[in-house]
Amino acid sequence: xxxxxxxxxxxxxxxxxxxxxxxxxxxxxxxxxxxxxxxxxxxxxxxxxxxxxxxxxxxxxxxxxxxxxxxxxxxxxxxxxxxxxxxxxxxxxxxxxxxxxxxxxxxxxxxxxxxxxxxxxxxxxxxxxxxxxxxxxxxxxxxxxxxxxxxxxxxxxxxxxxxxxxxxxxxxxxxxxxxxxxxxxxxxxxxxxxxxxxxxxxxxxxxxxxxxxxxxxxxxxxxxxxxxxxxxxxxxxxxxxxxxxxxxxxxxxxxxxxxxxxxxxxxxxxxxxxxxxxxxxxxxxxxxxxxxxxxxxxxxxxxxxxxxxxxxxxxxxxxxxxxxxxxxxxxxxxxxxxxxxxxxxxxxxxxxxxxxxxxxxxxxxxxxxxxxxxxxxxxxxxxxxxxxxxxxxxxxxxxxxxxxxxxxxxxxxxxxxxxxxxxxxxxxxxxxxxxxxxxxxxxxxxxxxxxxxxxxxxxxxxxxxxxxxxxxxxxxxxxxxxxxxxxxxxxxxxxxxxxxxxxxxxxxxxxxxxxxxxxxxxxxxxxxxxxxxxxxxxxxxxxxxxxxxxxxxxxxxxxxxxxxxxxxxxxxxxxxxxxxxxxxxxxxxxxxxxxxxxxxxxxxxxxxxxxxxxxxxxxxxxxxxxxxxxxxxxxxxxxxxxxxxxxxxxxxxxxxxxxxxxxxxxxxxxxxxxxxxxxxxxxxxxxxxxxxxxxxxxxxxxxxxxxxxxxxxxxxxxxxxx
Numbered sequence: 001x002x003x004x005x006x007x008x009x010x011x012x013x014x015x016x017x018x019x020x021x022x023x024x025x026x027x028x029x030x031x032x033x034x035x036x037x038x039x040x041x042x043x044x045x046x047x048x049x050x051x052x053x054x055x056x057x058x059x060x061x062x063x064x065x066x067x068x069x070x071x072x073x074x075x076x077x078x079x080x081x082x083x084x085x086x087x088x089x090x091x092x093x094x095x096x097x098x099x100x101x102x103x104x105x106x107x108x109x110x111x112x113x114x115x116x117x118x119x120x121x122x123x124x125x126x127x128x129x130x131x132x133x134x135x136x137x138x139x140x141x142x143x144x145x146x147x148x149x150x151x152x153x154x155x156x157x158x159x160x161x162x163x164x165x166x167x168x169x170x171x172x173x174x175x176x177x178x179x180x181x182x183x184x185x186x187x188x189x190x191x192x193x194x195x196x197x198x199x200x201x202x203x204x205x206x207x208x209x210x211x212x213x214x215x216x217x218x219x220x221x222x223x224x225x226x227x228x229x230x231x232x233x234x235x236x237x238x239x240x241x242x243x244x245x246x247x248x249x250x251x252x253x254x255x256x257x258x259x260x261x262x263x264x265x266x267x268x269x270x271x272x273x274x275x276x277x278x279x280x281x282x283x284x285x286x287x288x289x290x291x292x293x294x295x296x297x298x299x300x301x302x303x304x305x306x307x308x309x310x311x312x313x314x315x316x317x318x319x320x321x322x323x324x325x326x327x328x329x330x331x332x333x334x335x336x337x338x339x340x341x342x343x344x345x346x347x348x349x350x351x352x353x354x355x356x357x358x359x360x361x362x363x364x365x366x367x368x369x370x371x372x373x374x375x376x377x378x379x380x381x382x383x384x385x386x387x388x389x390x391x392x393x394x395x396x397x398x399x400x401x402x403x404x405x406x407x408x409x410x411x412x413x414x415x416x417x418x419x420x421x422x423x424x425x426x427x428x429x430x431x432x433x434x435x436x437x438x439x440x441x442x443x444x445x446x447x448x449x450x451x452x453x454x455x456x457x458x459x460x461x462x463x464x465x466x467x468x469x470x471x472x473x474x475x476x477x478x479x480x481x482x483x484x485x486x487x488x489x490x491x492x493x494x495x496x497x498x499x500x501x502x503x504x505x506x507x508x509x510x511x512x513x514x515x516x517x518x519x520x521x522x523x524x525x526x527x528x529x530x531x532x533x534x535x536x537x538x539x540x541x542x543x544x545x546x547x548x549x550x551x552x553x554x555x556x557x558x559x560x561x562x563x564x565x566x567x568x569x570x571x572x573x574x575x576x577x578x579x580x581x582x583x584x585x586x587x588x589x590x591x592x593x594x595x596x597x598x599x600x601x602x603x604x605x606x607x608x609x610x611x612x613x614x615x616x617x618x619x620x621x622x623x624x625x626x627x628x629x630x631x632x633x634x635x636x637x638x639x640x641x642x643x644x645x646x647x648x649x650x651x652x653x654x655x656x657x658x659x660x661x662x663x664x665x666x667x668x669x670x671x672x673x674x675x676x677x678x679x680x681x682x683x684x685x686x687x688x689x690x691x692x693x694x695x696x697x698x699x700x701x702x703x704x705x706x707x708x709x710x711x712x713x714x715x716x717x718x719x720x721x722x
Contacts, residue, residue: 477609
C-alpha cells in the first residue's frame with residue numbers, strides 16, 4: 001500500500017493449493033513489480049495430499065503435512081483474505097467472497113481442488129468421513145479412530161489410488177494400535193486401481209489378500225447407515241468406519257460462476273492454463289479440466305507439475321509476453337503408501353514394493369514440504385526456509401500507530417486551559433474515551449474521533465476493524481453509535497487502483513456500521529503514503545440513562561475484560577511472515593467482534609468502563625485508577641491472551657508501540673511473568689474493561705460469557721501485579 005513502485009495489476013489467487021504455493025514462493029524469491037497479489041483462503045492452512053496416507057498410517061504428525069499459507073504469502077508481499085470464495089464473475093472480473101465485498105482483479109487464478117462425488121446419497125454426510133476437503137478429513141479422522149471397537153469394520157468406498165492407499169494405511173494404523181481391523185475396499189468397476197498397469201494392480205491385489213483386505217467389485221453404494229454400508233443389490237456390509245473416497249466432484253465455487261466447464265462441472269482450460277474464453281483467468285489442479293489432455297488424472301502430482309508453468313505464465317501475462325504451453329506427461333512415477341513402512345512404485349508398466357520405496361516417497365515428500373514451511377512447529381522461522389530481508393524496521397499500523405501516551409500528555413499539558421463552557425460534560429480535562437456536550441435542546445451528544453494506518457494489506461478488513469474500533473469509544477460510555485463520518489487516506493496509484501482501495505475500505509466500514517445500526521453520513525478523502533481510515537462517531541444519551549466515565553469506579557470493584565489481548569504482537573509478527581495463519585485468523589475474528597454486549601452489561605452493572613486500544617491495558621487501567629482515586633491489583637495469570645500471542649512474545653517479538661506503553665505506566669511486581677507483556681501490548685479493536693461492584697459480578701459474568709475477571713480495585717494508587 002506504499003506510494004513507491006505501485007504495481008499495475010491486481011492478481012487474485014483463489015485457494016492455497018499445490019500450484020499456488022509455488023507461485024507465492026517464486027514471487028518471494030523474485031518479486032514481479034507489476035503484480036500486487038491477494039490470496040483468498042477458505043482456511044489458512046493447506047494440507048499436502050501426498051502425505052495424507054502417511055498421516056493415516058501414523059508415519060506423520062498433522063503438522064508434518066500442513067502448509068501455512070499465511071506466512072508464506074506475507075513473505076511474498078501478498079495480502080490475505082481469510083474467507084471462502086463463493087463465485088467468480090469473469091465478465092466483471094470480480095471474486096465474490098463470503099461475508100464481505102467482492103474482490104476486483106486484473107488477472108486471477110483458481111487452485112481450489114475438488115470435492116467428492118455422491119455426498120447426497122442417503123446417509124453419506126451423516127455417517128461417512130469424506131476425504132475432501134483434505135484438511136477437514138485430517139482433522140476428523142483421529143477422533144473417529146479413537147472410538148473404534150477392538151475388531152473394527154472399516155469400509156473404504158472408492159478404489160482409486162486414494163482409496164487404495166487409505167484401505168492399506170488404515171489397516172496398518174489400526175493394527176498397530178493392538179486392534180484387529182476388517183477392512184473392505186469397495187469398487188464399482190473391476191477392482192482396485194483402475195487405469196493402472198496390470199503389474200501394479202496384481203501386486204496390490206496380492207498384498208490385499210496377504211493383509212486380509214477384502215476387495216468388493218462391481219457394486220455401488222445405495223445407502224449408508226450408522227452400522228452398515230448398503231450396496232445396490234441390497235447387500236449390507238457391517239461398518240464402524242465408512243470412508244468416502246469416490247471420484248472427484250467439481251467444487252461448489254463453480255456452481256454459480258457460469259464458467260466454461262466439462263460434463264463433470266470442472267472448469268475448462270487451454271494449453272496455457274487459461275480458462276477457455278477468459279485470458280485473464282487461470283485454473284490449475286483438480287478444479288481444472290484439460291480437454292486437450294484427457295489422460296490427466298485428478299492427482300496432486302499434476303498440480304505440483306503445473307505450478308512452474310502457472311508462475312511463468314502469470315509473469316508473462318503481467319509483462320505482455322507470450323505464454324508457455326503446458327504439456328502434461330502421460331506417465332509419472334506413482335508411489336502408493338501401503339502402511340507399515342512399505343510402498344509400491346509404479347511406472348512404465350513396472351511395479352516394485354518394499355521399504356526402500358517408502359523411504360524414497362518420504363524423502364520426496366519432505367523435500368517438497370521444506371520449500372514451503374516458513375515456520376517450525378514451535379513457531380520460530382524454519383531453518384530451511386530463506387530468511388526475510390528488511391531494508392528498514394517495519395512500523396506497526398492499527399492502534400499501534402499512535403504517538404506515545406507520554407508524548408500526547410506533554411503536548412496536551414502545553415495547551416492553554418480551555419475556555420469555560422457549561423455545556424461540556426466530558427472534555428479535554430477528562431482522560432476519557434469520548435467527548436460529551438449538552439445541546440441547546442437539553443440532549444447530551446456524545447462523540448469520538450478515531451483513525452489509524454492499515455495494520456494489514458486488505459482495505460476491506462482495515463475499514464471494518466476501524467469502524468468497530470471507533471464505535472467502541474462510544475460503547476464504553478454506554479452510548480449506542482447513531483451517526484458517523486469517515487475519512488480515508490488512500491495511497492497514490494492509477495485511478496482504478498485508488499477507486500478499488502477506497503471502495504473496499506468504505507465497504508468494510510459499512511459492514512460494521514450497518515450491523516450497529518449506525519448511519520454513515522459522509523466524510524472526506526485524501527492522499528496518504530499508507531491506507532488510513534478514520535471515523536467520527538456520535539450518539540445520544542438516552543433520557544434517564546447514565547454516562548459511564550473513568551471516574552466512577554470504587555474500591556472493591558472487580559475488573560472484567562471482555563476480549564483477550566495480543567493484537568499488537570500478532571500483527572507485528574504477521575508483517576514479517578512470522579505469525580501462523582490460524583493465529584492471524586483468530587485475531588481478525590476478535591477484532592471484528594464489536595463491544596455491544598459488553599456495553600449493555602456495563603450500562604446496568606458497571607461503575608466505570610473504558611475500551612482498550614493502542615495504549616494497552618496498563619495505560620488505560622491507570623487512567624481509570626487516577627480518575628477514580630483508587631489502585632488496582634491484577635492477577636497476571638488471569639490475563640486472557642489471543643491464541644499464539646504468548647508464544648510470539650516469548651520469542652522476543654513486541655509491537656513497535658510496546659516500549660512506549662511500557663514507559664508510560666508503572667506496574668509494580670510480576671517481573672518475569674510471561675503474561676506481564678500483555679499489559680503493554682497495543683490493542684486494535686480491543687475489548688472493554690469493566691469495573692463491576694461485588695454484588696453484580698455473578699450477573700455480569702453470566703451475561704458476558706467471554707469476559708475474564710483479571711483483578712480488583714483497592715485502596716491506594718497505581719497498579720500492582722502478581
